[in-house]
Amino acid sequence: MGAVLVVGGANVDVIARSAAPFVAGTSNPGTAHSSAGGVGRNIAANLGLLGVPTTLIAAFGNDTFGRRLEDETRSAGVDLGHAVQLPMPSGSYLAMLDADGELVGAVSDMTATESLLPEHVREGVVAAASYLVVDTNLSAPLLEHVCRTAASHGVPVVLDPVSDLKAQRLLPVLGAVPIHTITPTRSELAALSGESDLVSGVHALHAAGIAKVWVREGARGSTLFGEDAAVHIPAIPAEVRDVTGAGDAMCAAYVHGLTIGLDDATAATRGAVAAYLTITSDFTVRPDLSAELVEHVMEEKR
Template sequence: MIFPLEAVHRVNVLVVGDVMLDRYWFGEVERISPEAPVPVVRVARREDRLGGAANVARNIVAMGARATLLGIVGADEAGEQIQALSSEAGVVARLVTDSALHTTLKMRVLGRQQQLLRIDFEQTPVKASLARIEAELSALVAKHDMLVLSDYAKGALGQVEALIRIARHAGVPVLVDPKGHMYKRYFGATMMTPNRAEMREAIGHWQTEEELASRAQALRTELELEALLVTRSEQGMTLFTQNGREHIDAQAHEVFDVSGAGDTVLAALAVTRAAGLDWGDAVKWANRAGGIVVGKLGTSVVTAGELT
């Protein structure tokens, strides 16, 4: 199977959702603090990376397509950094600034390549910011081949039902990475990509593959989805369409860090499907991309060169 790079170069994807900044402080641990029984990390290097929906957009560009990013940030340093990193990555960022909130920031402290601590800053955006997202999407969606909705439950997709309706009216397919169990919010999307835990939240625990298939197909029909992909970590991925069930085993790779792996899978699905591949082949490329990215430290990307 050859990666359709020439067709991917023509793909233009609109990514909407919860953008965040992943901040890493790398250091060495050589002693325990005299103030409390905790390690002292002497920070030697700092690095900021795009996270959430911004990481999806960055992966899309790394794979050779074009991406426009629509999300909400605060009027702060982290928001400015997301804008700067997006431009540096080749992502067209159309960020809505909400002065009432702090940009979603995940700060990780690592010692000897092991994560010791994570500190999260996050707030819910105001309704006025959501209205601006809806207006921007209405103006942009018809100029794109695919809409990707990246939901991390931070509030940027509080009106997701309206966004899906707008895209459907424009004839643009919608890929959703969902959050929580209220999947009726995503009614009318083209494809949804819950992970194993999220699927259990939505349909309950299953005992057999037949039981999973029955419940998954019922959910797909209820939500009028064209496809439903359940990502299952070391068990691979299972695709459900009107043609039935197709399972793809996970590729054998050493798992170093799963941060952002779902973003990479979503990006690969978007670019390959928009490039003309059927769902089965698109999932195979997404599986390959996910297998590569879990071997990297932190929120990372997979390039077209690595896929080929």
């Protein structure tokens, strides 16, 4: 079986956290740090740390940020042989967190990622993958191209909608090709389905050819909706350090579980554990993440 192929965003995260409850419209004392980020890049790095052979196709700028992104991604064990360097600045993401580590607001510049073209993703690379993971930082034409290519070669696709606005880039894909799993929040589900009701939204995505709809609700846990049954996966109670990257770790551990033959619900439970490990660390991608650590926490919290 081939490596997992991830096609998505790569950028440098700058994360600021207020020392007290966040007050809008003024300066808030706190702390700040930067790290390699981007939804696709984070998923790929988590997969690499979990021991999954992983290839990332992403755009890196020809700047200091780009070199940092490449170095930190390779150090997680990810193959960058098909990544693209473009003559422009690397992507960036600025997030503001409150004192509890919850997101107050964010701004992203994903121009480099949106400049990726279908010719940057070769058919043979997609065809050789065991799974394809994509995020909606990609342009709508590239999303459609990679999903159609995967479908033509029977490669299961896992989609991360990223945000309410960017989720709508998936609309040309829905109903056009089969999708293994999508991982929306409640608001992203509404943006994709046009339905405010949870069950109606899930049914709409199932009707559009998505086999698994994994709805993420933060501290309330998540629910994996198959076409015939739904499984709720509780979140592990945690003292939150930083929520950034939790969904990326969750997706990666889920895909890892699928690659080793676990059933969907067990794979999703591993995802919840990886999210817990991420939010209780100060890192967007926890550097000591491993399959063994996930297994240990699963046993400990059982």
